[in-house]
Amino acid sequence: QVQLVESGGGLVQAGDSLRLSCAASGRTFSTYVMGWFRQVPGKEREFVAAISRTDTSTYYADSVKGRFTISRDNAKNTVYLQMNSLKPEDTAVYYCAARLGLVIGTSRNMYESWGQGTRVTVSS
16 A cells, blocks of 8 residues: 655635645555545545546546646656645645556545645635
């Protein structure tokens, strides 16, 4: 199994940008599809973005499309989430997730490994 550690969260104002990072250790990073999810209290964890093993395919939730960009650096065992034009409704705890295999998933049930989360707060 792969171990995941997120970083980069914080408190920003609406319209600002943040870049989240997720460092992986353990098994070979390039064998994992990677995803970002987010969760607010009282709601289910929701899909944000996912990226294929070789950075050739990406998927986004409609709510972040055009504002967020997922990328990965397999040499550094790291996946990133660049978040631009942040809105108060982006406030959540953001989780990095890993899925062993080829299929890119948007459901949280498809991912086997999870980080501890990093909090993002966007003030209006």
